[in-house]
Amino acid sequence: MKQPDLGFKIIELRQTKGLTQEELVKQCNISVRTLQRIESGEVEPRGYTLRLISKVLDFDFFSLSQNDSDHNSKASKSDDIINLDKARAILIKRYALLSNSSVDKLKTKLETIPIEDIIEKHNKVLTLSIVLVIMVSISVIVLFVSLYLAEHITIILVLNVLVLVVFLKGLHDNYEIKNILKALKEIG
Secondary structure (H helix, E strand, O other), X not given: XXXXXXXXXXXXXXXXXXXXXXXXXXXXOOOHHHHHHHHHOOOOOOHHHHHHHHHHHOOOHHHHHHHHHHHHHHHHHHHHHHHHHHHHHHHHHHHHHHOOOOHHHHHHHHHHOOHHHXXXXXXXXXXXXXXXXXXXXXXXXXXXXXXXHOOOOOHHHHHHHHHHHHHHHHHHHHHHHHHHHHHHHHHO
């Protein structure tokens, strides 16, 4: 049990037994100031001091500490599950945004199709995106070189550059989706 709960519990037990602070410190052989600081939650008592108080008040603070840590462990596991659910919701929302799909549609997809299959299919889309970016890049380079030699830049080159930018954005989004899928696979 940690402060300030420990201090409150000592006060409660002391008063239940009808003891004043002075009476308790005499029986425990500790100073009044030490007990006051423990009860107010200012300090965490040493193990030896806590054993003395436990003996006089006939209460095992050490087993209570174990129960508290068990409770905290269960609460921590519950918090972990809640955090994983929140992370999953955020990832699905981002996935929906990147793939121009609805969150509900993606949730259904993730519940009905094994994530490995989705990842495999997405890897094919990613490969296709890479091929398209390479092809458009080569096209832009060829156009630029031929138009540079002709000493003028045309609208065709500008359009090809815009197409390249769009494909690069798509490639970036597909890599992000790949990372989202990997994260979803890890958190289950």
